Amino acid sequence: MRALSILLGVLALLGLFAGFLPLLGWVNWFAALPPALLGLLLGVLARDRGAMTLNAVIIGLAALRLMLGGGLL
Known part of the structure; x- marks a missing residue:
């Protein structure tokens, strides 16, 4: 589960860059937030602090970008 959580975090990071x-x-609604949320859940279940931190940072950055753009831009 740890490896899957990190893999989802990396995929979400690529979506975040886009x-x-x-x-x-x-794009953050589809390419960054769902994989990062699933990765965070798997990181919590695996009790891996690194995976949880990676996915939490991605969720925070994607949410910040969505707030600055009004949710769409």
Whole structure:
């Protein structure tokens, strides 16, 4: 479960990078938040602090980007 959590975190990080481009903030709803939330859940179940931290940081950055863009931009 630890490896799957980290893999989901890395995939969410790639989605987060795409969501930082102008006018592509909506990508965070589909490419960053769902995998990061699932990765966080798996990290909690595996009791792996590194995986939990990675996914929590990605969730925070994606949420911040969505707030700054009004949820879409």
